[in-house]
Amino acid sequence: MIKKILKILGIIVLVFIIILIVKALTVSSKQVEVKETIPYKIDIMTVAKHLSEAIQIPTISNQDSLKTDTKPFEQFHTFLAKTYPKLHKTLKKEVVKGYALLYTWKGSDPSLKPILLMAHQDVVPVDAVTLDQWTHPGFSGAIADGYIWGRGALDVKNALISIMESVEYLVNKGFVPKRTIYVAFGHDEEVGGEGAKAIAKLLKDRNVQLEYVLDEGGAIMEGALPGISNPIAMVGIAEKGYLTLKLTVKGTGGHSSMPPHHTALGVLARALVAIEDNPFPREIKGPAQQMFEYVTPHMSFPLKVMFANMWCFKPLLKWQFEKAESSNAIMRTTVALTMTGASEKDNILPTQAWAMINCRILPGETMASTTAYIKKVIDNEAVLIESTPWSNDPSPVSDINAPSFHSIATITRQIDNSIVVAPYLVLGATDSRNYNALTNQIYRFTPVKMNNEDLKRTHGINERISISDMGKSVKFFIALIEKTHQ
Ligand SMILES: [Zn+2]
Known part of the structure; x- marks a missing residue:
C-alpha cells in the first residue's frame, strides 16, 4: 500500500517538474525581430567634442534658486546656439522660467499629435571632498581613454547633446517631421524641476496633447539582473x-x-x-x-x-x-x-x-x-x-503595446540586437511627472550602457561616457525622429 502511494507521489512530482520545465522552455521572446541596422554616418569625435564643451560649462543648480549661479546657464544657451546653428534657424526657441528651454520643430501634418523629447541642463556639484579622487577634474570634459569625462556625462548632458546633434543632423539633411517635435530642457531638475513644470504648464495652456514623452529614467543596464547576460534596455513606463x-x-x-x-x-x-x-x-x-x-x-x-x-x-x-x-x-x-x-x-x-x-x-x-x-x-x-507639499501620487503606467514603445524598442535593438528591451518601474522622480495631463505615454529611458559601477559614477566620482556609446545615443535619436515621424 505504502509502495503504491509512494509510486503515485513520485509520478505526481515528476509530472510537476515536467510542467515547470516545459513552461520554461516554451516562454516566447517578446523582443522585436530586427533585420536592418542603423545606417547613419556621424562624426563621433565632433559629437565627443560638443559633449566635452557642454560639460565644461558648470550648470550647477542650487536647492535655493536664488543661490544658483546663472552665468553658466547663459553661457550654455550661447554654446547651444553657436554649436547647433541650423537647428536654431529652423526650430522656434522659447526661454521659460528664466533658463529652461523649449524648442518647437513644426511638423507638416497638424492632425498628428506632437512628441516631446526631454533632458535637463543642470548637474549636481562635484563634492569638494572627492576632488582629488577624479581621474580628470569634474568639469574638465576631458576626452581620454575612449571616454568623455565629467559631471553630466551620464546625467544627463549626454541625452541633451544627443538630441541636439540628431536634430541638427536631420535639419541639415532637409528632413521635415510630419509630427511636431518639442524639445524641452529644464534647468533645475536636480533641485525640484520648476523649469519642466513651467514648460508643461505652457503647453497645457496652449491645449497641446502629446503622442508621447521621452525623458531620462532607465538605461541599458549590464549585470542588473541575475541569470541574464544580455544588456537590458530598461524603459521606464511608470515612476513611483x-x-x-x-x-x-x-x-x-x-x-x-x-x-x-x-x-x-x-x-x-x-x-x-x-x-x-x-x-x-x-x-x-x-x-x-x-x-x-x-x-x-x-x-x-x-x-x-x-x-x-x-x-x-x-x-x-x-x-x-x-x-x-x-x-x-x-x-x-x-x-x-x-x-x-x-x-x-x-x-x-x-x-x-x-x-x-x-x-x-x-x-x-x-x-x-x-x-x-x-x-x-x-x-x-x-x-x-x-x-508635506512636495509630494505626488505615482505616475500612471504607460502602455507597452503603444506604437511609441514599439519604436523605442525597435530602434534600441537596431543599434545592438543583443539588447533585451524591458518595461521598467523608475524608483526615483523625473521631470516627466509634470506631463501626466498631456499624454498617456511617458517613457523614461536614455540610450546609454550602464553597469553597476557606472551607476555609482552618476552623482559620484569619475562620471564618464564612452565615445562609442555617445555615438550610438545620437543615432538612436536620429532614428527615433526620422523613422517614426516621416
Ligand atoms: Zn538627471
Whole structure:
C-alpha cells in the first residue's frame, strides 16, 4: 500500500517538474525581430567634442534658486546656439522660467499629435571632498581613454547633446517631421524641476496633447539582473509616487527629573518602530511583473524555470527579492525614516517630538492610501500625521503595446540586437511627472550602457561616457525622429 502511494507521489512530482520545465522552455521572446541596422554616418569625435564643451560649462543648480549661479546657464544657451546653428534657424526657441528651454520643430501634418523629447541642463556639484579622487577634474570634459569625462556625462548632458546633434543632423539633411517635435530642457531638475513644470504648464495652456514623452529614467543596464547576460534596455513606463509625512506628538514639557512613563519622544519612537516593523505588502505586479515577462525568455536555467512559473514560485521570489534594497523597492511602497527632533536640552521634557518619513509609492496606490496605511500601523491618535507639499501620487503606467514603445524598442535593438528591451518601474522622480495631463505615454529611458559601477559614477566620482556609446545615443535619436515621424 505504502509502495503504491509512494509510486503515485513520485509520478505526481515528476509530472510537476515536467510542467515547470516545459513552461520554461516554451516562454516566447517578446523582443522585436530586427533585420536592418542603423545606417547613419556621424562624426563621433565632433559629437565627443560638443559633449566635452557642454560639460565644461558648470550648470550647477542650487536647492535655493536664488543661490544658483546663472552665468553658466547663459553661457550654455550661447554654446547651444553657436554649436547647433541650423537647428536654431529652423526650430522656434522659447526661454521659460528664466533658463529652461523649449524648442518647437513644426511638423507638416497638424492632425498628428506632437512628441516631446526631454533632458535637463543642470548637474549636481562635484563634492569638494572627492576632488582629488577624479581621474580628470569634474568639469574638465576631458576626452581620454575612449571616454568623455565629467559631471553630466551620464546625467544627463549626454541625452541633451544627443538630441541636439540628431536634430541638427536631420535639419541639415532637409528632413521635415510630419509630427511636431518639442524639445524641452529644464534647468533645475536636480533641485525640484520648476523649469519642466513651467514648460508643461505652457503647453497645457496652449491645449497641446502629446503622442508621447521621452525623458531620462532607465538605461541599458549590464549585470542588473541575475541569470541574464544580455544588456537590458530598461524603459521606464511608470515612476513611483513621492510622499513625505510629518509625524508630531505633543508633550507636557517640564523638568526631566519627574518624567511621565512615556514622553512625547517615547510615543513617537514607538510609532516609528511600528512603521519599520510593518512594511507595506509586497507584490510582484504592474511594471515589475511586465519587466520579468520581457526578460524571462532570455534567462538561463534554473532561474528561468522559476520566473517562467510565477504561479508556483512567486512567494519564494518575493522572499528573495525582499533581501536586496533595489528589488525590494520594485515590489512595495517603501518607507524611510529620515529626520527627527524633540527637546532642545537634555534635561527638559519635550513639548513636542517630530519625525519626517519619506514614502515611495507603488503604482496602483495613492498618497491617501499610503497615509491611511501608516495611520493604521501607528494606531495611536496621539500621533498627528500631516503630509508635506512636495509630494505626488505615482505616475500612471504607460502602455507597452503603444506604437511609441514599439519604436523605442525597435530602434534600441537596431543599434545592438543583443539588447533585451524591458518595461521598467523608475524608483526615483523625473521631470516627466509634470506631463501626466498631456499624454498617456511617458517613457523614461536614455540610450546609454550602464553597469553597476557606472551607476555609482552618476552623482559620484569619475562620471564618464564612452565615445562609442555617445555615438550610438545620437543615432538612436536620429532614428527615433526620422523613422517614426516621416
Ligand atoms: Zn538627471
